[in-house]
Amino acid sequence: MKTESTPMVQFDNVCKRYGELVVLDDLNLSIAKNEKVAIIGPSGSGKTTVLRMLMTLESIDDGVIYVDGEPLTHQRQSGRLVPADKRHLRQTRGQVGMVFQHFNLFGHMTAIQNCMQAPISVMGMTKPQARELALDLLSMVGLADKVDQYPAQLSGGQQQRVAIARALAMRPKVMLFDEVTSALDPELCGEVLSVIRKLGEQHDLTMLMVTHQMGFAKEFADRVCFFDQGKIAEEGPAETFFDSPQHPRTKQFLQAVMQAT
Amino acid sequence: MWDWDYAWEILPILGEASLITLQATVLGFLMALVLGLILAVLRMMGPKPVRYLVAGFIEFVRSTPLLIQIFFLYYVLPQFGIAMGAMLTGVIALGTHYGAYCSEVYRAGLEGVPKGQWEASTALNLPMSVTFRDVILPQAVPPIVPALGNYLVALFKETPLLSAIAVMELMQTAKILGSESFKYVEPITLVGLFFLCFSLVSAFLIRRFERRLNRQIRLS
C-alpha cells in the first residue's frame, strides 16, 4: 500500500555476484521521494552497479528492488514475488531514467531527434507532440540553438546536456547520473552540473548520482552514501558528511580525494 | 534419388580428378605468391609511371571476371604462338588473377613493417636486396599469412572454372560422368562435399595459425 512516506526507491537485501566476486553485499538502501542522494567511493566498490541494477542493465542475484512501492526486479504472482519477466520490466522500467558517463547519444540522429525518438517509439507520442517536448527540454538545458546538430558536432558538455534532456523526455520519476562529468574536460563540467542543479530545484525528481565531484555533492545532495567493498560504509546528511566523517575508510577516502584536487 | 552403388563406383574416378584439381591449385597459388610479391614491390618502389601501370593492372584484373580472363588467355595466347595445354593456361589465369589479390595483401604486410626498419638498414649500409630479403620480408610476411591462406582456399574453390576449357578437374569430370550416366546427383554432390570438407578443414587450420600468431605477437 503506497503512502506519502513510501520510499521512491528501496533496495531490500540486494546482492550481486560475478562468479566468486561479491560486488554488492546485502544492500539495504531507502531513498525518499524527491530526495537527492550522492554515492561516492573507490572504484570497484559497487556504486555504479547500484545504478545499473536500478536501470535493469544488470540482473540481481538476491533481494528485491522497489520503485515507488512496486517491485521492479520482481513481479507479484499469486501473492508471491517471482523474478520479473520482460513484459513487467518494460512496464516498470519507464519510471527510471539514466544519464551515462560516455553520453551514449545516438550518433546517426540530431540532438532533437535523439530526444524525440523514445517518446515516439515507446510512449506513442505523435511527431509534433514529441518535437514540442524535445524543444522544451533542449531549451531548458540551454541548447535551443543546437537542436539540429549531430552529436559529432557538439562538445562533450553539450552532448551530456542533450543526454539529460533525452532521459527527461520519458518523464521518469527517478533520474540516475553515472559519473556524468568524469569524461568531460574540467571547464565543461560546470555547464552540466548547473543543469543538474536546475533540475533538482525546478522539478519533482528523485535523483541518485554516482560522482567524484565532492563540492557539488556537498552543496546539492540531501544525503551522501559512501560505498566500500560492496557495502555502505557510511551515510549521512550532505552538510555534515564531508566535514566530519566517522568511519576510518571514509576518512581515508576523503583525504585521498582532497589531496588529489 | 541417391544411388550409393553409383556413388561408390565413381569415387575413384573423382579421386583421380581431385589430383588434377590439387595440381592446378598448388601451381596456380605458387604463381600467385611470386607474381603478387613482384607486383607489390613494383607498386611500392617502382618509378611513378610503373606504379600507375601496375595499380591499373591490379584494379583491372580484380574487377573483371576470372572466367573471361581464362577464355582470353586460352584463345589469345595461341595466336601469339604460345601453345600450351588447357591446364597450363588455367594455371596462368589463376596465378595472374590471384596474384593481383595477393599483391594487395603483400602491400598491407610491407606497409606494416615500421619505417625504422628501413632506416636502420640504410644506416647499416645494407644493399637493397639484403634489406628486403633479410630484414623486411621476414617481418612483413608472418602477419599476412592468414590472408594469403584465405586466398589459397578461394583459388582452390575457383578451380572448377577450368572445366570451361575442358581441364579434367573435379567439376569437368563430374559433368562428364553425369552426361554419360544421366545421373547428376551423385557426382556433383560428391564434388560439392569434397570442396566443403577441404574448405572447412583449411579454415580451421588458418584460424589456428592466426591464434598462434597472435599469441607470438603478444609475447614478443
Place this chain on the structure above:
Amino acid sequence: MPPWQLLLIGVGSFGLALLAFVGLGLDEFIPGLLKGVVITLQITIGGSVVAVVAALLAAAAKLYGHAVIRAIASVYVELFRGTSALVQLFWLFYVLPHFGVTLEPLTVGIAALGLNVGAYGAEVVRGAILAVPKGQWEAATALNFSKSQALFKIIFPQAFVGMLPPWGNLFIELLKATALVSLITLSDLAFIAQQLNQNTLRTVEIFSLVLFLYLGLSLAITAGVRALEQRASRGLSRQRMDA
C-alpha cells in the same frame, strides 16, 4: 576517389569499349552484346536483392535466433561459403531437376549467386552489428526501447555505414560471378563474348573489349556504393564546426 569520378571512368571505359567495337568494324555485334549486358545486369541486380535479404535473415538468425534457427543459419553460411559458386550453380541446374524442381536458368543464376554472396554478406552484417558500441544498447534500454525497436531504430542504422564498403566488394564479386551463368546456357555478356569469338575468331579484340565493359560496370557499382556511404555517414563523422 569521389564517386562521380569513378562513375565517369566507368562510363568512359564502357563507352570507349563500344566505340572500339565500331572502330574495328564489329558494330553489327553491339546489339547482341548489349542484350548480354542486360542479362548480366538482371542477374547482378536480382542476385544482389537475394543476397541482401539472405544476409539480413541469416545474420539476425545467428545473432538473436533460437538454437535451431541459429544452426540452420550456420549451416547455410558454411555450406555456401565452403563450396564455390560454380558448384552451387551446377548443383541447382543439374541436380535439382532430379528432385522434381526444374527452374529456369535465369532463376537458377539469381538464386545460386544470390545465396552464395548472401552467405558472405551474413558475416559482414553480423560483424557490423556487433561492432556498434554496447553503450548504444544500454542507452536504448534506459529509454525503455524494446529489443527489436532498439535493433531497428538505433543499432542497425549505425551498423549500416560500416557495412557498405564490404558490401561494395561483394556486389562486385557478384557481378564477376555472373559470367559463370554462361556455362549454364544463359545468354549473358560472357556467353555472347564466347559466341562472337567462335563466329569471328577475333579473339583478342572481343575479349579485351568485353573485359573493359565489365570494368565499366564494376566501377559504376563502386561509385554507387561510395555515394551511398557518403550519404549514410553525414551525421556520424562530420567534423566539429564550432568549439
